[in-house]
Amino acid sequence: MELKVNGPRNRAPQTFVPFWQERGKRMTGNNHKNGSVFIYNKTRETFVATEVTVADGYFSRLVGLLGKTKRWAKLGKALWIIPSQGVHTIGMMFPIDLIYLDKYKQVVHVEEHVRPFRVSKVSLKTKSVIELPPHTIYRTGTQIGDQIEITRPA
Numbered sequence: 001m002e003l004k005v006n007g008p009r010n011r012a013p014q015t016f017v018p019f020w021q022e023r024g025k026r027m028t029g030n031n032h033k034n035g036s037v038f039i040y041n042k043t044r045e046t047f048v049a050t051e052v053t054v055a056d057g058y059f060s061r062l063v064g065l066l067g068k069t070k071r072w073a074k075l076g077k078a079l080w081i082i083p084s085q086g087v088h089t090i091g092m093m094f095p096i097d098l099i100y101l102d103k104y105k106q107v108v109h110v111e112e113h114v115r116p117f118r119v120s121k122v123s124l125k126t127k128s129v130i131e132l133p134p135h136t137i138y139r140t141g142t143q144i145g146d147q148i149e150i151t152r153p154a
Contacts, residue, residue, distance in 0.1 A: 036152055039078055039130060043146040048099070049078030049132060052150070056082045065131055070094045073133035080150065084129040086122035089114055097137045099130040099148070107146045112137050 037052040055061045061081050065072065073094050081087065089096065093116060100109035100123050108125050113134050120129075136142075 037080070038151055038153065039080070040149045040151070041140055041142055041146050042149050043143075044141045046140045047076075048130070048136065048140050048142060048148070050076040052078045052080055054080050054082065065096070066091050068092075068094075075133065075136075077133055078136075079131040080128060081131065082128035085124060085126045086120050087129050087131065088119045089116045090119070092116045095134045097132040097134055099132065099137065099142060100126040101128045101130065101148055103127045105148045105150060107142060107144050107148060110137050110142060110144060 037054060038050055039048040039052055040046075041048050055064060061084065064081065064087065065079055070093060073096070086100075087098065095113045095115045098109075098111040098114055098120055099107055100111075100121075102108050102125050105128075109121060109123050111120055114120055130148075
């Protein structure tokens with residue numbers, strides 16, 4: 001996804017590339033360090049996750065959290081799947097919380113404690129889904145309508 005941004009006169013348009021696709025690299029697998037992205041709930045003024053893995057490629061979105069054990073589900077962990085309109089927990093070994101975001105990163109749906117071998121709601125308004133350890137939504141107070149910020153540390 002690239003956007004053309006017109007600069008001052010007599011300049012060629014600049015290309016805007018989302019931070020997770022900077023320098024032509026996608027932030028999946030070995031191309032980025034796990035935990036290099038933060039998820040912050042601007043409405044509730046609380047961190048949702050501080051060790052976020054971005055799944056934005058075909059293979060990383062397909063695999064997701066499959067093969068992870070309960071040890072993955074620690075406070076502060078998350079998997080941001082972009083693009084996604086819904087997920088499943090078939091083959092997983094632990095429950096997860098789900099936050100559905102629209103293109104403006106506003107929460108459009110939440111699901112708490114989704115047990116293994118379930119299929120979550122599919123939402124056409126959703127552009128990405130955040131998979132979190134269980135009870136994260138309750139702990140952070142995240143609700144529909146909250147504005148989420150996803151960024152890298154400075």
